[in-house]
Amino acid sequence: MTVFQEPAPLFPNPTNPLPNPKAPLAFQLAPKTINEFQGQSHLMGVGKPLRNILEQKQLTSLILWGPPGCGKTSYARLVANHLDCHVDMINAVTANIAIMKQCIEQAKQRQKSTLLFIDEIHRFSKTQQDALLPSVESGLITLLGATTENPYFSVISGLVSRCQIVEFKPLSKLSLTKIYDNALDKIKKNNPVKIDPKIKDIVIGECRGDARKLVNYVDIIKNQAIKTKNITLDSIQALLQNQGKSLRKDDHYDLISAFIKSMRGSDPDATVYWLSRLLDSGEDPRFIARRLVIFASEDIGTADPHALPLATAVQQAATTIGLPEIEINLSHVAIFLATAPKSNATYEALKKAKSTIKQGNFHDIPNHLRDSHYKGAKKEGFGQQYQYPHDDPKGIIKQDYLPQKHTFYTPKSIGYEKIIQDRIRWINNYIQKEDR
Structure with missing residues (x-):
């Protein structure tokens, strides 16, 4: 259609509602x-x-x-x-x-x-x-x-x-049934035809809440009605199978769920299979790339510091490289994430901290941590007792960064988080030595 045509064909005039039997x-x-x-x-x-x-x-x-x-x-x-x-x-x-x-x-x-x-x-x-x-x-x-x-x-x-x-939600079986019945009434009005009642349940079940898919199926029935006056379940099932994947796409949400859960479960073969199904169903590679970026932090985090840079790299690639080449990049990163060590420690740390705040723990910012670079800050004593960690040979100085002690981040004994565990242990020991 012409973009600015008035009235636009997309929006039929309600004052002229006469149906056109030749319209799609x-x-x-x-x-x-x-x-x-x-x-x-x-x-x-x-x-x-x-x-x-x-x-x-x-x-x-x-x-x-x-x-x-x-x-x-x-x-x-x-x-x-x-x-x-x-x-x-x-x-x-x-x-x-x-x-x-x-x-x-x-x-x-x-x-x-x-x-x-x-x-x-x-x-x-x-x-x-x-x-x-x-x-x-x-x-x-x-x-x-x-x-x-x-x-x-x-x-x-x-x-x-x-x-x-x-x-908007996927359409219910009741809504799809009403659309199907309405569509069949229009077909029978122009083509007196006998249709097996069992076809309705098969067609509606295949639609999974998608009215467009339902109309595609009914169009198949309509075209069949032109050739024969008796439409059987077997004949329609054969025609639907011949439509191929375009009429049998898996549900968007179920596919992405299977893909994410396979990566989380560290199964590279299942991961690349569900990735292929997503791509085969026409999923936007940019959407897949965004989910990889989220997964890298939520399910891997500090267990492998390479995960997030790789995921953000493929997200950038998805905006500059088109199909089919971007599929190779997605496979590369998805398999890497699937085989990387898994940890949700950073995600859990964030949730614990947010929960603590929701419980009313709004701590005052200690004066030594406040900004001291504006006029009047020194007069208020802001930043005056702050100790600069780089003045210490090891880069560690004992000072309080929270008025009350909290433990939010607990790294696991896996991947790079093993090193982080050792580092935290060393920091704590070093600070204790300073106390002595």
């Missing part, structure tokens, strides 16, 4: 009213936030976060149909800064509010996302972004802080 099935099934929308009862039920936006016609900037086929784009259609505003649609995969600037410039000239829907907003670079900030902040643009990735990682903090983050 997905377009025919798209909800035109609030009551036709399936799923997300926690957001679209009576009195719930997204329903209130439609009924009260008061839109705020939103980022819709959820797996494929859960209704994010369908909700955007409803917003465009219910609110009196101009609608521009951008897909982050194909759009660039020039297109965004054109949209923003036209919004300035227009005498009505502008809704900018950005599909796959996580695909925008930081520079592209930064370009949106001034217009969103000023209210010139109302942003409606859709993403399958956690926006707290994939969208810049400036946009996240100016938008409401709304999480």
Whole structure:
């Protein structure tokens, strides 16, 4: 479609709801009213936030976060149909800064509010996302972004802080059943056909909460209906199998979970297998790289100091090297992390420290640790009794860094943490000798 075409084809005019039997099935099934929308009862039920936006016609900037086929784009259609505003649609995969600037410039000239829907907003670079900030902040643009990735990682903090983050869930079996029944009614209206009722359970089970996948399956049934008036379970199962991996992708969350747990379990073969499955399913290499960076600190930490630099290196590579070459880098780092010594000591230390603070242990900063480099600091005695560790031949001086003793970090007897254990023991012994 043309990016700024009005009315945009993505958003059919609600005043002209006559169905087009030749339109794609997905377009025919798209909800035109609030009551036709399936799923997300926690957001679209009576009195719930997204329903209130439609009924009260008061839109705020939103980022819709959820797996494929859960209704994010369908909700955007409803917003465009219910609110009196101009609608521009951008897909982050194909759009660039020039297109965004054109949209923003036209919004300035227009005498009505502008809704900018950005599909796959996580695909925008930081520079592209930064370009949106001034217009969103000023209210010139109302942003409606859709993403399958956690926006707290994939969208810049400036946009996240100016938008409401709304999480969509995979569709329930009940919602998928309603969509399936509606789709079959449309098929039978134009093609009187007998369909084995057992097909419904098979198709819905394969969808795993994804309405787009469901529509793809029903499209197969529709095409089969043109050839035969009796659609059996065996014939559909054979057709579905011929669709291959594109119709049988594993669940995003289950795959990444298996991948992480295999690395944590130090199984390099399982790790590279699940990595391959992730890549084979079309997972974004940048998402995989981010998970490797998190894993390096959470599950290895100081047990192997090389883990985090390698993980951050592959994250940088993921932004500059495309497929298929980046797969080699991911395999390299994933296998290294899988075979590295494991320790969550640094992660546990952080949790213990945060827990201590939550319990109300807000210690005053000792005067000798305070900043002494500003006017008036010396008068207050700040930093005056601080002892500089490098003045000691060993670089260790006994002084208090906390008013009350706490032990948060406990290294394990594995990998480099063995060396850290010995180092901590030596430091403690050296300080005790100073006391004597």
